[in-house]
Amino acid sequence: MTDSKSPSFFAENWEIGPIFRALLRNKVGAMLIALQIAFTMTIVVNAIYIIVERSDKMQRPSGIDEANSFYISSVGFSHDFNSLVTTQEDLNLIRSLDGVIDAVQINAVPLSGSGWSMSLQTQPGAEFDGTGTAVYMIDEHGLNSLDVALVAGENFSPTDIQTRQSSQTHWPDKVMITLAMANRLFPDEGLTALGKTVYINDIEPMIITGIVDQLQAPWVGWDNVENVMLTPEIRDAKSSRYFVRTKPGQRDRIMNEVESQLAKSNSGRIIRDMRSVEETRVRAYRDNSAMISILVTVMTILVIVTGLGIVGLASFSVNQRKKQIGTRRALGASQLSIVRYFMLENFLISSAGVVIGAALTIVLNIVLVDAFSLDPITWYYIPLGMVALWLVGQLAVFGPARKAANIAPALATRSV
Structure with missing residues (x-):
């Protein structure tokens, strides 16, 4: 017995229409992942820009021989x-x-x-x-x-x-x-x-x-x-x-x-406060170092959570569609076409997310510039962030897509 929805569910070519209609049947999950991608992009892009700016600031030369210099104080009493x-x-x-x-x-x-x-x-x-x-x-x-x-x-x-x-x-x-x-x-x-x-x-x-x-x-x-x-x-x-x-x-x-x-x-005096200039540099920029560590941690967690969310949504979709996938396989669909379907589906969700994320990134950067006197974000950070989130989405969905492609055609003959 075949599923009447299977012809519109999978396409041998790269038509977006069938995929889009399938997403509309599970729009809540797709919207949540898109918003998660948008939020992640907003935070990650601005965080990376702040990290680069702080790192450049920390690398500024002081003009003195830091590696071979120190200072010490004498206080007479x-x-x-x-x-x-x-x-x-x-x-x-x-x-x-x-x-x-x-x-x-x-x-x-x-x-x-x-x-x-x-x-x-x-x-x-x-x-x-x-x-x-x-x-x-x-x-x-x-x-x-x-x-x-x-x-x-x-x-x-x-x-x-x-x-x-x-x-x-x-x-x-x-x-x-x-x-x-x-x-x-x-x-x-x-x-x-x-x-x-x-x-x-x-x-x-x-x-x-x-x-x-x-x-x-x-x-x-x-x-x-x-x-x-x-x-x-x-x-x-x-x-x-x-x-x-x-x-x-x-x-x-x-x-x-x-x-x-x-x-x-x-x-008649005491000697104190001896310190190398290298140690002084570390102390001077420790707030910046701490901020960079925090931002890297937050970015890593956000990317991992977003990746897991994509994996979860794709895995749920595969489990819900096993019989349909088996039917399509029985009708001659290749494993590549199954993988391609889920990769393209994720690409559409990610695209919606990164477009929203690009707008939110600009809004957050404007707020940061006003609040902390930062320089406006350089334009190319946004397209680079979009590409990075697209890649995260494709990598995250690849495992579930391979799992879907390995579903046996015989599953189509099983009763629901």
Whole structure:
């Protein structure tokens, strides 16, 4: 006995009409899978875009020799503690150690999350807007210690270095800035900013005597992270931070040696907060790393659940249609035509899902851009996401389709 519906149920060619009519008879299941695919695509595409953006952000070069650098703090507590003398003695000691390239007292460290910031402007007066910049106070050893390249102008000389008191508000008359900062202050002029005057504290002039290639601010989440200025100053304070650059492969040994030597050299202070720049980078971007891990986990779960949903719907469909499939096989349908039918059926469901998903992806991205100041998603992520979900659907349905193709023609002769 044959099923009267079998001729319209399977077609030897790729006609969509019979498949579409079959889907209408089980439209609830098909709609649920399509919506699941749409939801998965919306989350996965936006998640991948955020992951790529965060990964690129985490790979940004800081401009310093991260692999071979560390920093350490000295905090004086005795009543006769002389900060300037101690600082000079400490720097002389550190610079004399075998394996040390150079060292400098510095008020902040790139990537560390804590530092100084000021505003520079190209015209004097409180009525003009300034451009925010991170501030690093260094001496003539600063560029070599940080491994920052000077691309224009000249480094600070020993006679340029001033002593900065804790309550001081005025600034030196010389400054070095990054090339990114030069381009922000003087758009399209770049290196020609050398020798020009900028103003700090609204009216206090500073002459740009040097431009360095790249150096990041301490705050990795800051939009103007490349805006940096370097001033020729040594801080007269009981708390000092030393930035040390070593020869390749010598950092860990030098860290232990510096900590030990400084602790022995002066009993009127404590040594603390020693940390490599590599560790500082990990700490600076740990929120981004955690977000990436969470997004990868969510994406993986969503794709697996979607795949299982497709497998479940296809398996249910096969079980419901066993007699019809057997009838079609008895009438001469090949195994390939059976597999093709279920693959095409899934393709139609997936197509509806990815089209809805594409629209939802754009809507969610608009919300994310407004809420978290992200860049709009690049257009090609959407078609790539559609192709990926099509492939997931085809792979998921292949197993049930093979199972359907293996149904024996003899099943058609069995009673219902």
